Amino acid sequence: MENSKLCRPANLSDAGIVAEIWNQGIEDGNATLETKPRNDVFVKQWLLNREPRYSVMVAELSGEVSGWLSLNPFSQREAYKFVADISIYVKKDMRGTGIGTFLLDHGIITAVNNGFHKMVLTMIHGNEIAKKLYLSRGFLSVGILHEQGILNERWVDTEIMEKIL
Ligand SMILES: CC(C)(COP(=O)(O)OP(=O)(O)OC[C@H]1O[C@@H](n2cnc3c(N)ncnc32)[C@H](O)[C@@H]1OP(=O)(O)O)[C@@H](O)C(=O)NCCC(=O)NCCS
Known part of the structure; x- marks a missing residue:
């Protein structure tokens, strides 16, 4: 079907495009x-x-993988087992077409179904498109970690966001 969109679990044959x-x-x-x-390896x-509850899902648009989202362990400590740390990436030429929103909606449902209590993420401070996406789905900014990393020889601040499910 033309422009059909679906979200499904990632499998090993998706490794290259992921x-x-x-x-x-x-x-x-x-x-x-x-x-x-x-790389695919x-x-x-x-x-x-990964344990199955730490799902990785891909969004397909008209049969083409256009983005992915993963639920990652926040920490190996048992006490944090109800927290999913998320990653989300959309193919460059498909950004701004709703794939990220589609993936995040599925990621939230999957996190609930997999028994998580909250989702968290750490983003580079200033990634405004990502922040807009997260805010639109009820994530709240928790704070900024200043000079938390080095990228291209410059200090980078990171921002933490969370959503209680
Ligand atoms: C961040 C990212 C996942 C968003 O996915 P996306 O498919 O581009 O986002 P959507 O099309 O669903 O749009 C989400 C919101 O951002 C807005 N947006 C998207 N692209 C935009 C642009 N270039 N300029 C301004 N706003 C934009 C949309 O209008 C939408 O807001 P709305 O709901 O108020 O209309 C995607 O841009 C991406 O993969 N970026 C690189 C990786 C990355 O930064 N990941 C996040 C790490 S924390």
Whole structure:
């Protein structure tokens, strides 16, 4: 069907496109403090090594993977097991078309279904499009960590947001 949109669990055959979309976000320089490019081998291991409740989902638009979202452990400590730390990346040429909103809506439902109590994320302070997306879905800003990382030889502030489910 034309322009049909669906969200489904990521599988190993998505590893290449997940890595490609991830790398676009890394190259942007304002999406993540991660600097090492991903590849399909890395993503396959990343998919295989996670407990099922830490879901990874992809959005497909007309059969083409256009973005992904993951629920990641916030900490290995048992006390934090009800907190999901999220990552979300949309293919560069598909941004601004509602894929991020679509993925986040599914991510929230999946987090509830998987028994999480809250979602958190750490974003680079100043990533206004991401912040707009999170605010639109009820995330609240918790605060800013100043000079928290170094990217391109400059100190970067990060902002933490959360949503109680
Ligand atoms: C942040 C990101 C996931 C958002 O996904 P997206 O598919 O582009 O977002 P959507 O199209 O669903 O739009 C979400 C909101 O941002 C707004 N928006 C999107 N692109 C925009 C742009 N270029 N300029 C201004 N606003 C924009 C939309 O209008 C929408 O707001 P609205 O609901 O008030 O209309 C995506 O841009 C991305 O992958 N960026 C790189 C990776 C990244 O930064 N990840 C987040 C790390 S914390």
